[in-house]
Amino acid sequence: MTATPVPDAPLPDESGAELTPDTTVSQRWRYAIMNFGLTIPAQTTSFLLLYYVDHLKLNPAWAATAMTFFALYNAANNPLIGFLSDRTRSRWGRRIPYVRFGALPSLLLFGLLFSAPFSGTDQPVALLVYFVVMLVLWEGFATAVGTGYLALLPEMFRTYRERTDVAWRMNAVQIFGLLVGLALPPLLAGMIGWTAMAWVFAALSAAAIFAGLGGLFERPGSSDRELGFFTALRATFTHRAFLIVVAALTMRFFATGTLAAGMGFYVRYSLGIEGGAATTILLAGAFVTAGLALYPWRTFIAPRLGPRGTLMLAFALTAASLIPLALVNSLVGAAITTVLFGAALAGLILMGDVILADVIDDDELRSGQRREGMYYGMAGFITTLSSALTSQTFGAVTRASGYDPTLTVQPDAVADGFRFFMTVPPIAGALLALAILSFYPLHGARLSAMRDALASRRTGQAAASQS
Template sequence: MSAETSSAVRWRYSVMNFGLTIPAQAGSFLLLYYVDDRKLDPGWAATAMTVFALYNAANNPLIGYLSDRTHSRWGRRIPYVRFGWLPALICFALLFMTPFNGVDSPVALLTYLVVVWALWETFGTAVGTGYLSLLPEMFRTYAERTAVAWRMNLVQTLGLLFGLALPPLLAGWLGWGGMGVLFALLSAGAILFGLGALFERPGPAQSPLGFGAALRATFSHRAFLVVVAAQTLRFFATGTLATGMGFFVRYSLGQEGGAVTTGLLAAAFVTAGLALWPWRALLAPRLGPRGTLMLAFGLSGAALLPLALALVQTVAGALLSTVLFGAALAGMILMGDVILADVIDEDELRSGQRREGMYFGMSGLITTLSGALTSQVFGAVTRASGYDPRLTTQPDGVAEGFRFFMTVPPIAGALLAVGVLLFYPLHGDRLGAMRAALAQRRESEGPVGGGQW
């Protein structure tokens, strides 16, 4: 067996997650920016976001497949990170700097969104797929992966705090464009900090599968299908909550300005960061990946019930619900990549190949569809409630419409995820047997080179 990675390598890899998380999460405010600030028609915005969710879903597996087959002086995954991060962050900043508005130039505004978003999605997918595909390759044992997952998700929680809690507040101080530039600079610093610590191990001797064969092999893997279904429901639940918070605060709670929105989201993600250690130390070792995720999903749905039933009508009550949701979120973010790494390990045991790129790419394809679902629910709720950003006074149904949007879809997604995970096969004795067999195979193959220890 090869030596384990150093603590420095684990931290540098993990800190890069901060640079990926900020723009991905701040993108949740594009609806608020383009619809409520720039006055783009809500139906146009929902349609555009749906199209891009589908586009991003399609390019995820393609980029993952290409990375599995890439041969370069930097390796298979690293070139996508090394050469993709700068254009991705430039496009992210430009998304919040449109010179058009939906009253005077609605077509120009929509065109700007479409073009810049397409570029951002393409480069961002390349960076994210390359980065995540390195996790199971760089860190081979369960102990290493849980140690890295704790660091990654501690950093990710900070990124969530920045990316989801601060944009409304920063937009009030710096403008939306200033917020985008500041976040791009912070992300660039985190990515550059970790870039030199990335390394790859020698690939398998077998010829890689063709694209069609790789797709068939991936979609015939039951454990993978269950994981991505649950993860899609997770992103749907958190996506609707994050997207709806600004609208909920303004129209349901009657609070103007971004400070309340920032405070509520910050409370959720600070709580998630603080709760990571108890989940990792007390619950994850006893429950395993599947049990940990099931408990986390169940608790997240329960946390939002008071909001959904209109038992909470004040900012203080909303704060309590978001804190409870943050405690549950910690379990979801802790286990997301670890459970997928187990799926990839089982595939290696079955096929003799390492196909991290394809698995993370296909995971991205399916989970990205949560964005399309979120957009369609948003469009349906705004139409049904009568919301119109051009009106100075909104209809009475808008307040309840945004309460529904921010609570019922996340609760439904959480409950469905618990049900889906009941069918996940890699748990208990089967998971232990798989890990032992893979460790024995790697032991028999001898040490591998190419690492930075």
């Protein structure tokens, strides 16, 4: 499927010159709006441990083990789905069918995931089985939808200027999704219950996804011979720039996942504040700040530092911003800290997909094919392991601190345990990502040369197809 873009206002490039974009403002916004619907379920599942362990009383060791095995399964199916999307041929295209036909089942399963009919006290095995089955089914459909959606980004939007422009739009929208999916669940669950909260979110997500679906389009695919699965897998795993990027992004998701999973516990046990309102305030402060900071990052920092430099700065600021969480004892102090974290988070959110798009462009020069699906699938394969790392860290901290959800009063060590969980692991992850990115090769003159070579190749292909 193809679409003819209508010219709109030119975009500034890194040097201040203007470049007429290849897509319309409407297409960029419609693509961005869909991210709201994808973000809400993905982020709300960060509260699965709080829902199943603290609310339904599932054994925390069982939950941590189940999440670890789930993460391994999730990692394994990502490259397979990406590979299949690269080879899919239909009247809707390669990527669009996964979004069009996978969205509704994934949202129905998301609602069921928070509708468990069992108690960990009376029916612990049944609750564990329900948890695992619903999680596996939901993730399968959600991965297909997410891979199809993200694979369209480097295909629909071809230049760095256009990608950063759509990235700040889609991530500004994503901030609202993060606000809903991470900041509101504890508050809303306290008002209407976890199950009703999940179905409300499913409806909101469906509205956003289907509102943007008509704005998606695909460009003609490569006519080169397609790579087999294992050949494609080997070509992806031997791409040094890709391995560096996904290693850094894995640390990003570990850092943010740890904060999301632990915030409710931190508020309740480390700060001693009951109820979900405080958790909502802290997470809302982080994500509102991130949303406000996206445009400055895109306008003033990204054009000057490029993808690698922007991400390195964001990781450094992330590590520094989290240090106060080890020291503060009040809601005000924690709120100031999360605002600082939000300012750094904006840089991480903005550049993740943009830098991966450069890697995919570099692969096109190597292989002669557009393999967005495999690359996003493999990125999911590796970055999903961050949830296993988060789960194991959570399990280790709860065991060491003596946390037991069945106790009316927790041991004193629990407060320090969750304070440790919210600081040391995510800071270590951010610093490790910073070190990893120092080895990323696509920057400076090499990145410019790659972009020039790819532009020349595409121009030659377009001329050949018209002759």
